[in-house]
Amino acid sequence: MIAEYISKNRERFLSELFDLIRIPSISADAVYNKDVAQAADFVAAKLKEAGADKVEVCQTAGHPIVYGEKIIDSSFPTVLVYGHYDVQPAVPLELWDTPPFEPTIRKTEIHPEGAIFARGSCDDKGQVYMHIKAFEIMMNTNTLPCNIKFMIEGEEEVGSSNLGTFCINNKERLKADVVLISDTSMIANNVPSIDCGLRGLSYLEVEVTGPNRDLHSGVYGGAVANPINILAKMIASMHDENNHITIPGFYDEVQRLTDIERTELNKAPFDLDAYKKDLQVGDVWGEKGYTVLEQTGIRPTLDCNGIWGGYTGEGSKTVLPSKAFAKISMRLVPNQTTDKITELFTKHFESIAPKSVTVKVHPHHGGEPVVTPIDSIAYKAAERAMETTFGKKPIPTRGGGSIPIVALFEKELGLKSVLMGFGLDSDALHSPNEHYGIFNYFKGIETIPYFHKYYAEMSK
Numbered sequence: 001m002i003a004e005y006i007s008k009n010r011e012r013f014l015s016e017l018f019d020l021i022r023i024p025s026i027s028a029d030a031v032y033n034k035d036v037a038q039a040a041d042f043v044a045a046k047l048k049e050a051g052a053d054k055v056e057v058c059q060t061a062g063h064p065i066v067y068g069e070k071i072i073d074s075s076f077p078t079v080l081v082y083g084h085y086d087v088q089p090a091v092p093l094e095l096w097d098t099p100p101f102e103p104t105i106r107k108t109e110i111h112p113e114g115a116i117f118a119r120g121s122c123d124d125k126g127q128v129y130m131h132i133k134a135f136e137i138m139m140n141t142n143t144l145p146c147n148i149k150f151m152i153e154g155e156e157e158v159g160s161s162n163l164g165t166f167c168i169n170n171k172e173r174l175k176a177d178v179v180l181i182s183d184t185s186m187i188a189n190n191v192p193s194i195d196c197g198l199r200g201l202s203y204l205e206v207e208v209t210g211p212n213r214d215l216h217s218g219v220y221g222g223a224v225a226n227p228i229n230i231l232a233k234m235i236a237s238m239h240d241e242n243n244h245i246t247i248p249g250f251y252d253e254v255q256r257l258t259d260i261e262r263t264e265l266n267k268a269p270f271d272l273d274a275y276k277k278d279l280q281v282g283d284v285w286g287e288k289g290y291t292v293l294e295q296t297g298i299r300p301t302l303d304c305n306g307i308w309g310g311y312t313g314e315g316s317k318t319v320l321p322s323k324a325f326a327k328i329s330m331r332l333v334p335n336q337t338t339d340k341i342t343e344l345f346t347k348h349f350e351s352i353a354p355k356s357v358t359v360k361v362h363p364h365h366g367g368e369p370v371v372t373p374i375d376s377i378a379y380k381a382a383e384r385a386m387e388t389t390f391g392k393k394p395i396p397t398r399g400g401g402s403i404p405i406v407a408l409f410e411k412e413l414g415l416k417s418v419l420m421g422f423g424l425d426s427d428a429l430h431s432p433n434e435h436y437g438i439f440n441y442f443k444g445i446e447t448i449p450y451f452h453k454y455y456a457e458m459s460k
């Protein structure tokens with residue numbers, strides 16, 4: 001019945017998603033505020049059309065949160081579906097083969113059936129829209145087996161700063177038994193997997209000031225500290241020769257996995273040569289003593305995300321700049337906490353600054369790491385749902401990315417999450433030419449109703 005419904009509505013399911021993707025809902029840049037609001041309205045309208053009740057575009061101090069629900073029987077279990085309609089900035093635009101907000105279907109080696117190229121196609125509009133279409137199917141075929149609530153936000157890509165408050169103020173409305181999220185990846189289209197952990201994040205900006213004004217680099221150069229040189233050295237010093245992070249106390253709270261757990265984690269298929277080939281790198285880099293799956297799944301990191309200062313325009317300018325800046329993020333693992341790590345970073349950064357400069361550290365957003373259970377009814381329902389549609393049992397994995405609100409769902413709403421994502425790591429999330437497989441989109445739509453079915457049955 002579901003397969004038939006999908007095949008009859010295939011073109012419409014694609015064209016509606018394309019309409020959503022065409023709205024450039026970039027949450028980080030105020031220039032796009034109207035578009036972000038329009039995307040919220042679009043999601044709300046589609047939820048309503050699909051049959052949701054109490055649909056509301058809830059205003060916040062930032063971008064709105066879209067809510068909708070269908071309560072069929074208060075004695076049935078309730079699934080809260082979370083996702084985000086905001087997207088990352090599309091720059092640098094010149095690196096896109098087709099414009100980021102004009103969805104285009106192209107075939108790739110990994111996606112022989114074609115993939116939708118556009119910003120947000122995979123992260124997370126394509127994955128959110130699967131849930132709205134799966135809901136439409138369950139409503140129109142009279143097969144919705146449980147209560148369902150939707151909370152689709154517009155600030156995930158900027159740290160979900162207003163969603164926490166919304167959750168705290170709407171505990172009754174958000175009452176549920178589990179949170180279902182499709183905003184992560186699987187190993188491959190023929191190797192389904194479910195993330196059972198996400199890393200946390202501490203994000204900050206640093207400012208290094210040398211002389212009180214830009215100077216002639218010939219007249220003063222050699223005697224006065226160049227803040228860019230100093231900052232580069234400070235950043236470089238934060239990894240030792242084994243690529244361990246040198247901030248004192250940084251690893252103190254890091255949860256160590258047992259050898260059995262590590263062996264289990266490394267059983268997931270991973271092809272190092274294909275990985276290097278895909279990224280066109282001669283070798284991987286990383287903390288000594290850990291595999292790539294461990295480096296990205298269970299170990300914390302420190303990365304500079306942007307660095308600037310001085311003259312970067314055309315030609316040359318012989319300047320000894322007054323200031324240098326960098327954006328730095330650290331991915332955290334259980335049981336590190338964002339406040340503690342931000343504090344350790346700040347202390348360390350201040351302590352390694354030579355007297356020739358002054359430094360400031362401005363914390364941005366953060367989020368706590370999470371591990372989700374694999375012995376819960378909800379995980380087992382997701383596992384069975386994927387097994388039904390992929391013909392293979394999904395492998396539990398650890399995701400390297402962050403969805404800060406997941407830890408908060410647990411803390412504030414007492415809810416565990418299931419991360420049933422359908423993207424692939426190679427779908428270029430946040431990068432130019434982001435794409436989402438047509439196969440993945442329809443596989444998601446097909447799988448989600450099974451999740452609800454099994455979850456309702458197994459909860460009895």
Ligand code: BES
Pocket residue numbers: 123124156157158159160183184185198201365367399400401402403404429
């Ligand atoms: N959907 C991603 C997170 C993700 C992607 C998790 C792939 C696992 C696999 C999410 O939209 C995201 O990009 N999160 C940000 C965090 C945020 C605070 C900006 C991230 O991980 O950088």
Ligand code: MN
Pocket residue numbers: 084123124156183
């Ligand atoms: Mn996302």
Ligand code: MN
Pocket residue numbers: 088123157429430
């Ligand atoms: Mn993202």
